[in-house]
Amino acid sequence: MKLKSHIPNLFTLSNLICGAGALYFLHQDLPITAASLVLLAAFFDFLDGMVARILGVSGELGKQLDSLADMVSFGLVPAFFALYLLDVLDGIPGSAPAALRAMAPLLMAAMAAYRLAMFNIDSRQSDRFIGVPTPAVALFWLSLLLIREGEPGSTALQQVYDAFLASHNALAVAALICALLMVSPMPLISLKFKSFSWSDNVYRYLLIAAILVLLAFFAVKAVPIVLLLYLLLSILENSLSKRHEIQS
Secondary structure: OOHHHHHHHHHHHHHHHHHHHHHHHHHOOOHHHHHHHHHHHHHHHHHHHHHHHHHOOOOHHHHHHHHHHHHHHHHHHHHHHHHHHOOOOOOOOOOHHHHHHHHHHHHHHHHHHHHHHHHHHOOOOOOEEEOOOHHHHHHHHHHHHHHHHOOOOOOHHHHHHHHHHHOHHHHHHHHHHHHHHHOOOOEEEOOOOOOOOHHHHHHHHHHHHHHHHHHHHHHHHHHHHHHHHHHHHHHHHHHHHHHHHHHO
16 A cells, blocks of 8 residues: 555544543643644644545545544544533532433534444535534534633623533533434535535525634634524525425
8 A cells, every 4th residue: 555545544643642632631621732632633634634635545444544533533522521511520420410411421422423423424415414513513612611711701792601601401401412413314504615606605605704703703702603603504505495496
């Protein structure tokens, strides 16, 4: 096997190493370092696919290795971020409600594994996602972690986040919703462009514009809002597409 065929795998393994490192630093109570490593993992995840396409060496090994790495960085790590926010990483939950809440992030990790396995055999996801991608879920929990660890504020948006992060029940429900969304059959917008025409990509362009504006105004606090908008735009696109098909 040619040496260049292994180059993308080096980036994939770097993704996995970053995910493993994030788990270590989270257990050392260094959440910012852990979050930074997940962002680095996402960068390597982007690079491995791009390098594979440039070198023309994509294959089954890289495909399977990519899913294994993603399971660590974007499946297991977000589950532990949720457990960290639920304050159950320091020891076994001391009450039945706390133990029950801790099950939601574990279910999220299980559904991430199921989604990644399905992605490898699902040919429908060439230009659209079926269910929420694992990196999107990872970004959601990473942003919540950074928001909690960031500087306190007095804005209305910060107060909403503070109330949400203070409620363990709300966090557990969010983890459960994330688990279900990852294996949902709902088609979602993908940022893979087959052409750059406005009519073919109107929702993609709207999403990109919203991301840029929200990030400019709210920085990391924009991420959960962006993900919610992503779901709403996808639902709107699906609804209008079905209506157009019926009329046709």
